Amino acid sequence: MAPQAATTRDAPELGAQVDMTGTRRFPLWLFTVWILTRALLLLFVFRVFVFPGPDVTTDVSVIYHGWYETLSAGTFPHDDVTWQYPPAAALAILSPALLPFLDYAQAFYVLALLADLAVLCLLRYAGGRPGRTVRGAWLWTAGVALLGPTVYARYDVMVTAVAVAALLAGAGRPRLMGALTAFGALLKVWPVLLLAGAASRRAWYSAAATAGGLALLFGLTAPGSFAFLTAQRDRGTEVESMGSLVFHVARHFGWKGQVLLNYGSVEFLGPYVDWVSTVALALTVTAFGWLLLWRVRVRRLPPHALADAAFVAVLLFTVTSRVISPQYLVWLVGLAAVCLCRRGSRMTLPAGLVLAACLATVLEFPVCFANVVASDRLGIALLLARNGLLLLATVTAARQLWRDTVSGPPPTLPPRTARAEESLAPS
Template sequence: MSARALLWAAFAVVHVAVAAFGWFLPNQPMGDVYLVYEPWARAAASGSAVVGITETFVYPHLALLPMLAALGLSWVGGYIVAWAIVVTALDAVAFALLLGDGRSAGRTVAGWFWMAYLALLGPVAIYRIDAVTVPLAVAGLLLLARRPRIAAALLSVGMWIKVWPVALLAAAFVALRRRLEVLGTALAVSAAVVLLVVSAGGAAHLAGFIGAQTGRGLQLEAPVSTVYLWRAVFGVEGSFIFYDPDILTFQVTGPGVDTVIALMTPVLMAGVVGIVLVGAVKARRGASFLRLFPPLALALVLVLIVTNKVGSPQFQTWLIAPLVLWLVLDRRRAAAPAVLAGIVAALTQAIYPMVYGGLLGAQFLPVLLLTLRNATEIALLVVVLVRLVGVPVPTRRREAGHVPLPTS
C-alpha cells in the first residue's frame, strides 16, 4: 500500500472512530449538534425564525449554512449522522489538496499529524461548528502563496462561520507580498455577506454575534479562569461555577471577576497587535514568507485562545491549519509546536468529555488536568513566539540574494 493510500485509510478510520466516540463517551460530546444546531436549522427551514436575520445569532451569519446542509442530509441517518458526513466531506476535499500526488514528505507528515490530532482531540473535533472552518482554513493556507484570492475567499467564508480565521487573514496581510489581493478579497466577501443579510431583513442583527461574545463572562475552561476554579476546589467563599442559560455555558465567578472580564478583551487586542507588529517588522526587513507566516499565523491563533474569556474545547481545532502548513513548509521547526499541540489535544479530550462532570463539580483531578492543559497552551504560545522573534531577516549584504526555504 502506498503512503498516500495508507493516509486515506487512516482518514477513513479516524473520522469513523471519532464520529462513533460521540455516541459512546459521557457528557454529551454531540450536544451542540442536536440541542442547538438542529433546532436552529429546523426553525430556519420552516421560516419560523432565522438566526442572524430575525433574531440575534451567537455565530457569524454563514454558520447557518452547514447547519442547513446537515438538515438536508438528515434522511441518511438523522441529523447527527448528517452533520458528521458534512464535516467529513469537507475534510476530505482539504485532505486531498494537502496530499496532492503523495510525493511530498512534508505533506505526508502534515497529513499524519492532522489525523493523529483529530484522534487525540476526540468528538469535539467533528461535532462543533468550528469543524466546518478547519478544512476551509487548511485549503486556504495551502493555496495562499499561489492563489491568494482563492485562499482569501476561503478564509473569509470561514471567518463568517466562526470568527477565528481572521487571525490567518491578518497573518497573510502582514507576511504576503500580494497583501492587497488578500485584503480586497476579504472585503469583497464580507461586503457580499453584509448585503445578503441586509437584503434578507437582518440589518438589526448584523453585528449581533460581536455583542454576544464581548458581553460574556469567564467560561470555566479559559486559562484566565484557573484561579477562580482552584478557589472553588478549596471551597473559598465567593468563588463558584454557575450555568448561564442565555449563552448555554458554564462560567466562574469570584472576587474582582467583573474587573477581569473587562480587562480580557483589551488584553486580547494588545496581544494581537503586539504579534502583528513583530510580524510587520520582520516582513518589512525582508523575512521570507515561508519562514515568517507559519509562526506568525500560529501565534495569532494561540493568543486568541490563551487570552480568551471563553475556553471551549473545540477551540483546539483552530491549531490544525497553521500547524499543517508549517509541517508542509518546514517540518523540522514545526516539530516541537506540533508535539505540544498534540499534548494539548489529548488533555482536552481527557477533560471533555471524559471528566467534564467532575470539572463542573470543582473536583481536584479534573481541575488539575485543565490546569495542565492551559499551562501547555501557554507554553506552546511561548515556544511559537520565540520561533517568531527568531525568524531571520536578510542582512544588507545578502538581501538581494535571499533564497526562501523549500516547500517539502
Template sequence: MESTRRRRWLLVATAIAWLVSRAGLLAVTAGLLPGLDAGDVFADVELYRRWSDDLRTGQVPVDDPMWQYPPGAAALFVAIRQFAGDSVQAYTTVFVLFALCADLAVTLALIHLARRGNRLDGAVYWVLAVPLLTLLPYARYDIFVTAPAVVALAFLLRRPVLAGAVLAVGALVKVWPAMLLIAARPLRGLRPVAVGFGVALVGSGAALTLAYAGAWSGFTGNQADRGLQVESVAATAFAVTRLIRPELTVSYVYGSMEFVHPVASVVATVLTGSTLVALGVLGWWWLTGRRRTDWTVTTGFDLALLVVLVTVVTSRVLSPQYLLWLLGLAAVCLTRRDTTLRVPAVLIVVATALTSAYFPWFYADVIGDPAWPGVALLAARNLVLLAATGIAVHRLLRRPGPRPAHPVPTDVLTVGADRRA
C-alpha cells in the same frame, strides 16, 4: 526533500489511517460498537437543529443568549436542514457527514501542500491527532471553520485571491479565520489576498444580511456580554482557588459555565483588551519587524498559528473544540521543513490529549463539587498551551532570515548590494 518511496509510503499510510480512524468515529456515532456510545456529545447538534427552525423563516434566534455567531453559521445550519429534512436523527447524521467531508478537505489540502518538495508530516499529524478529541470534531461546527482556514493557507501562495475569498467564508462562519490574512507577505503579498477577502466578505455578508433578520445582532450583543469561562487559561487560578473556597460560584451563562465573581468580571474585561494588544503587537511586527527579503511562506504559516494561539490563551472562552483550530494550523506549519514551531505543534497534541481526558470525564470536578483530578487536568492543559505560545513567540520572533544554499563570497554580496542600490 523526502525520497519518492518514503513519500508514497507515507501517503498510503496516511490514507489508510484516515479511513480506519474515521470509520471508527462513525461507528461510535452510530452506536455500532458494543459498550461505546456517543452519550450527550451531540447535544449541540440538536441545538443547531432547533435554531434551524427559526433560520428557515429568515429570522436569527436573537432572543436565545446561546446564539453568538455571524450569519454564515446560519447558512450552514440551514443547508444541513435542507438535506436532513425534519427528522432529528437525520439532522445529526447529515451534520456528521458534512463534518466528515470538511475533515477530508483539510486532509487533502495538507496533502496538496506536501507537493513541490514540502512534507507530508502535516497530513500525518492531522490524521492522527484529530481522533484524540474523540467525537467532538464531528459534534461541533468548528470543523467547518478549520477547513476553510487550512484550505486558504494551502492556496495562499499560488491562488491568493481565492485564498482570501475562502478566508472570508470562514470568517462569516466564525470570525477567527480573518486573522490569517497576516500569513500573507507584507505588503505586496497581502493585496491580492485582501481583494479576494474583501469582495467575498462584502458580497456574501450583504446577501446574508438580507437573508436573515437581525443577522448580526446576536453575534455583536451576546458574544460581547460573555464572562470568564471555567476552561479559559485565565480562569485556571479561579478553578484552583475553588478547591479551597468551594463557595466560589459557577453558573450556566450564554451556553457555557462561567465564574460569577466581581474579580472574574474584571479579568474577562481585561482579557478582551489583552487580546487586542497582543494582536496589535504581532501586526506591528508583521509590518516592521522583518526585512521583506527575510519573509518566506513558512514565516506566514508559523505566524498564522501563533496569532491563533495567542488569541486562544488570552480569550475569555476556551471550549474543547478550539483545539481543532490549533491542530489544523499546526498541521499546515508541519508541511514545511523549515518551520520553527515543531515543539509547539507537539505541545498542542499534548494539550489535545489532556483536553479529552478532562472533558467530559472530569468536567464535573470543575463545574460541580470541586475535586483535584479535573482541576489538575485542566490546569495542566492550560499550562501546556501557555508553554506552546511562549515557545512559539520566542522561536518565530527571533527566527533568523533565510540563508543562501551555498556560501557566497563577501565581495559578491557587496557587488549585488551595490547594483540593487
C-alpha cells in the same frame, strides 16, 4: 561493459522518477489510520459506543437542530443567547438539508466526516509537492483522533477545512486565499487571523471585497444577521479558560461565586469574575499589539511564514480568550498541520505541544468534565496541563516566528529545497 555503464548512469534519473511517483501516491498507512480512527469517532457520535463523560452530541441534536428550524423559516435565532456566530454559520447549520435521506444529526456527522476528509486530502496533496512533507497530514489524523467525538459534534471542523484551503492557496493564489479567508471569517470570525502573515495586497483586497459583498447580502436578506456582535458582551469566564484557573483555586479558599450554564457554556459567575474577564480582554489587545509590532518589524517573509504567522495569531487569541472550548483545538491542529507541510517551518515543537494538548483536552472534556466543574484536584491538574501546554506552545511559536522573520539570520536551505521554496513564494 558499455551498456552496464549506461544503466548505472541512468539510475539516478530512474530513481528520481520512482520517488516522484511515490510522493503522489496516497500513503496506505496514513489512509488506514484515518479510516480506523474516524470509524471509531462515528461509532461514538452515532451512540453505538458511549464515550465517557457528558453526551457531546446534544449540541447537534438539540441546539443546532433548533437553530435549523428557525433558520429554515428565513430568520436568524437572534433572540437565543446561545447564537453567537457570524451570518455564514447559518450555512453550516442548514447543511444537513443536503442529505434529506438522513435525520438532522446523522447528516451533520456525515458532513463533518467529509470536511475532515477534505482537510486530509488537502494536506496530503500539499505534502506531496517539492519541498514539502506529509507530516501535516499525519498531525491532522492524530490530533482529530485524540480530541474524540466532540470534533464531529461541532461545526468547527467545517470552518477549519475552509481555513486550511485558504492557507494552502495563499502561496500562489492570494486572491483565492483572501476570498476563502473572508468566507471563513463569516463562518466563525477567527479565520480573519490567517491574514496576519499575508504579504500580498491582493489577498487583503480580495478578503475585503468578499467580506463586504457577503455582509451586504446577509444584511439585506436576513434579519438579525449581525446580532452576534453584542451576544457575548455579558459573558462570564468559562471554566476551561486560562483565567478560570484563578477561580478553580479560589473556590478552595472560600470564594463565593457559582458555576452556571451561561450563554451556552459552563462559566464562573460571581465576585471578581468581571475583573478577570477584563484582564483577559486586555491580554487579547496586547496580543493584537504584538502582532502589529511584528508586522512593522518584519524583515523577511519566507513562504512558510504565512502559515506560521496564522498559527501564532490564533494561538495568541486562544490563550487570551475568556473561553477555551475543546473545539478550539481543531483550529490549532489544522493550522499546525499546514505549518508542518513545509520543511522550512519552525513550528515543529509548538505543533507537538498542541498535539499533547489535544490529549489533555479530551481528558478534561468530556471524560473528566465533572471534576473540572467541581474544581477538584484532578480537574485542576488537567486544566493546568492543557492550558500550560497551550501557553508554552504560544510562547515558543511566537519566539520562533520572531527569530525567523525579524531578529535571526535568514535560514540556510539546501540548494534543491531553496529552489523549491522560491518557486512556491507568494506572488
